[in-house]
Amino acid sequence: MAKIVGITIGPIIETISESKKIYEIANASSFFSNIIYEFLCNIETDTYDIITPNFKDSDKCKNNNEKFYPDRVVLKVKDASRKEEEILKEIDGIYQNIVSNEKLIELKDYINFNIIVEELDEENIKKIFEHLDGIELIKNFSNRDEIKDIIKRINRYLENKKTLNKEFDVNFGMDNGNEESGYRAIIALDLDNMGKFSQKKLEETLEISEAVYRYIESLNKFISKKYDKKQEGLVLYSAGDDVLAILNPKHIFEFIEEACNKLNEIFSCFENRDLSVSFGIFICYAKYPIKEAIEKAHSLLFSKAKAIRNTASILIEKHSGQSVEINLENLIDKEEGKFNRNNNYFKYMKNSLSNGKSNSNDEENKERLLNAIVQKVSRDSFIFEAIINNSEKEKMIKSYLSELFDAKLEGKEQLEYLEKLLCSIEDKEKFSKEFRQILSFFRMLKFYVSRGKGEGR
Template sequence: MKYLALTIGPIYETFVQTKKTRAVWAASYFFSWFMKQLTIQTNKAGFKILMPALNGKDIVFVSNHGSGLYADRIYFELSEKTKKELEDIVRSLISDVAKNIDEKNRENIDNYLSQYLNIHIVELEEKKEKVLKTLNDRLDQKELAQNYAFENETNYLLQFFEQKINESFLAEDAFSDKKNKRKFLSIPEIATTTLFRTGDKVNYIEAVRESFNKKEDIQLMDVLKERNFDILPYHKYYAVLYADGDYIGKNILMHKDVASDFDKLRGFSEQIFKFGQQAEAKIAQYGGNGIYLGGEDILAFLPIACINEAKTENEKETHTIFNLIHELDISFDNTVGTFAKKNNLTPPTLSYGIMISYVKHPLREAMQIAHDLMEYNAKEKHCKNAVAMRFQKHSGQYMQCCIEKSKFCSWNNIKELVKEYTIKINDSNKEPRKSNADLLSGVIHRLKDDMYFEVFACAARENRLEPFFENFFDEKVHKDVDNPKNKFLKHIRELSEKVFNDYPDNQQCRDILFTVLRYVHFINSDKD
């Protein structure tokens, strides 16, 4: 039997050239849109699609929040169809894109896209159980040969993404069934989602419109301040999140029981789509924008903490990035993990790279750092299933750590501590928040001291942290069992014990404690 496979690019290299949030979204969504249209048209033309899975009579899976759900590869089993017919469909699609961008300049744009887009097709005859691996290997080789549009001085795609994307065919496709077509928010909007959810919504929307009309997203902070919004330090920061599945190819796609069964491959693809739909919903509920959720990959822009959209005051809680990671892990296990378990395969996990940046920090650089954190820190250095996180202040100073989720005791304790001491920071009573920030400031200051940390680490390794804390925190308030400060110190001590029990390297322990506690401190703090 003969098989065909197609890949499209350059995805990452395209959206890192963009500057604004909506342009990043458009660049990413474009490639997903192209693959979705290719799925629709090849299915209509009678091609037998192996992957991605078709969604019953609807044919394609639809995003509910404007995220790109389609990955960069499509696979076919050939019967009567030919490679030439697939090439003709691709050629027609490119022509349609050029027309949609600018019909008056269609020919130039068409030529540019034909040079710029890295669309590779491979055809082979192979045994059923080896076909997916062989196709992917061939596509990997093809992707090493990149196209470059040397003959064009104008980057028509980038120009299109940076300009009137709100009225484009991409926005129409992504948001046509939604009440509000402007679903892709600027970085300052994402960072200040809590202000929108808790404050005067009309006043906030007017502030957004004012800054948007000035064509300077970053001015939103100044406009909000002028309109008397209470801007806290953490409202001036945002996060870029990258996530990627671990061992998907090795443990699932290349496993002999799946690779030789096309129905199972489609079943896996269906679960990947369901995860993408659930993940974009979780990200939107949290207050962020899911940019790309193709395959098991995620790119999202997030507030570093955000109040939920509860109906009553008593139900309002502030959630953090750690809440979101927990929710994404559950969704991944309930979809892709369930597929693996049903087929007696090792359930895959997710690794994350998270870059927390000041709103004026270049988005392109923040994306690059988050991507590198995921690839090199979380996946290569720490055996995957990890969270690599950097928190960088506007001064350029940063703290960074890598947390291994497989170390359940410390990972669960981190999530619990972060949740407990951030969940009510938006309550009207500000005293607990101030108290938490003051106490954490003292602990963090001590952790920065090399001599203190050496003694601290020694006490942790010898299981003597309780008397150590009693010695260094010996004020009367720290002795009161019922005092919240004493309770907080106990939680910090317990977290320290679990981190040192799980990690043999003292510097890694220090990085984790310092970064996590600084994150909690920053969310609680009134001062930058």
């Protein structure tokens, strides 16, 4: 039997939820991450093995403000004969020394720092997370007025560290790219089927922890990279196997592909063929309340994408109030373990967004055609449904579309997409769902064309 220490800190989600500005959210996340970092720096590795997060002696005493540490820590006590009371006192002592800092003392009562010690077989170490799930239900909640004051205190505590402020320069938007206008994408990401990893030995658990860290770090670097010397994304929260971020909507398809490919690259040495990644992506106008935008991204992730798995659920809510929603399924080819390049919706969208700069007339013609596609195809859905089981449906669909549309050169590609997508519907049972997906695809494509007139993408 091994003595395992589980630690959880919070309330992160509640603090983030009451933050009204982007820089406040990032700072709230950084605040808890910073405490975990200082805690890990003070763990004696002669006494404890750090199982998760991935943390080495070389990480100590570095300026790690750009790195996020999760809200959970798991340690193995090297001397299993030590008494539980002694371990709890020692771990709590490390934490108390951290929060005795003059600037932290006024936040001490707000922080939930929970410690448990369990005796577990080494092959069952991951059961510690079930115990942490239970202990996290017991929290000290503050009223909203107090939380607002807490957020100000957090900002003051971080004022001498590398954090965001009201003047941060990040281009989230698709329009003129500033804080007050344009559209932005809120991304919630989580790995699927993590429980299917073999963790019968402590070494396996440590290897998986390190792989998760490398994977999440690679995504954070992608989100934070610069385009034309300007950053177009920001990580708000990154811990364990999930990420919350803001990104310019132009890059979400590139990000999805990157996340899928990195998953294969980093985890291919493990026996978990069911491993995949799911996304909840909410695209909204810049003045949309950030708290509500985050809630919608999480709802898309956990209510829709995670219900299917290996899926990106994307919702665009326009400034006018109109919305478009689509699910991009089967992102990773389970046989090859790589990004599925045969996903037509993804392939067609990415191709459309990577065609380079177009003149304004071409873009306006494309926008008119896309609008006509949505209107006419939606109007004539009963016709397509009637011929979908016909042995000559490809010929009939091609003929009917040629009657509906007078394709100019700049619209030829979109009509080819339409024809292929309609022909891919296999039978009437699947018609309703897949037809809605097709319409959503063209509404989404129209959104990108209308927002990016004249831009190089």
